[in-house]
Amino acid sequence: MxxxxxxxxxxxxxPLVGCATMFAKTSDDITIxxxxxxxxxxxxxxxxxxxxxxxxxxxKTFEIPEVTLRKEGYATASVExxxxxxxxxxxxxxxxxxxxxxxxxxxxxxxxAVIKYSPTGxxxxxxxxTSQAGIxxxxxxxxxxxxxxxxxxxxxxxxxxxxxxxxAYYTLGFSDLNYPSFLERVKEHRQSLLKTDDGLTLDxxxxxxxxxxx
Numbered sequence: 001m002x003x004x005x006x007x008x009x010x011x012x013x014x015p016l017v018g019c020a021t022m023f024a025k026t027s028d029d030i031t032i033x034x035x036x037x038x039x040x041x042x043x044x045x046x047x048x049x050x051x052x053x054x055x056x057x058x059x060k061t062f063e064i065p066e067v068t069l070r071k072e073g074y075a076t077a078s079v080e081x082x083x084x085x086x087x088x089x090x091x092x093x094x095x096x097x098x099x100x101x102x103x104x105x106x107x108x109x110x111x112x113a114v115i116k117y118s119p120t121g122x123x124x125x126x127x128x129x130t131s132q133a134g135i136x137x138x139x140x141x142x143x144x145x146x147x148x149x150x151x152x153x154x155x156x157x158x159x160x161x162x163x164x165x166x167x168a169y170y171t172l173g174f175s176d177l178n179y180p181s182f183l184e185r186v187k188e189h190r191q192s193l194l195k196t197d198d199g200l201t202l203d204x205x206x207x208x209x210x211x212x213x214x
Contacts, residue, residue, distance in 0.1 A: 027056045028117040031041050032067060033125045033145075036168060041070040049123055051124075057081065067122075074126040081122075083115045084164060119165065121149050143172035148199035148204070157203070158186055158193050169206070185209045 008132045032041050034051040040097055056063060065081040102197065123145045136143045147154060157163030162183060170182050177185075186193065189209045195201040 027058045028120055029054050030057045031121040034069055034126055039069040042068040059115055071122055071126055074128055077124050077126055079122050081117050084118045144203045146172055147203035151199035151202055155194055158190055161187055
């Protein structure tokens with residue numbers, strides 16, 4: 001049987017395969033860093049690595065994965081792994097009115113192909129059980145590290161005016177300023193923020209504009 005005939009026979013089966021399932025990855029590499037390092041990282045009660053480390057996390061549409069960090073002398077910390085839509089799954093939109101399209105989306109959802117984990121890097125500052133260090137200082141260091149690791153993604157969201165990375169950054173150090181007001185200040189200073197050379201400079205500039213008096 002020649003190759004052309006094989007393709008013709010396979011065509012009726014294509015609607016049964018999710019478009020994203022065919023082309024998207026089935027897992028993402030998640031990087032966990034901590035201060036101090038050397039913390040045990042657990043996923044569903046199973047130790048997967050020790051910080052700093054990277055491990056593959058299978059994509060699951062209907063679950064919110066949570067990793068737990070444990071280190072002797074420090075309080076246990078947990079982080080929810082955030083997810084967003086997998087753009088390849090949007091290919092099925094053209095077929096959603098057909099039974100094949102519905103089947104494709106169903107397969108994609110069951111296999112986790114409609115989502116991806118983003119961001120894929122997380123930094124956790126562990127709190128000493130005996131330390132009385134101020135929370136604010138730790139939060140500010142956390143935001144600086146996030147800006148350093150995700151400066152390109154932050155700048156992309158700044159250019160757009162909003163986004164998941166910008167919102168994640170906001171939650172790390174600007175609780176006294178509501179999010180809409182924070183976005184307005186970011187938009188006012190968009191051009192200067194986009195011209196910053198590195199993540200730490202961007203972080204300092206963001207903190208400065210967020211602290212401006214209205």
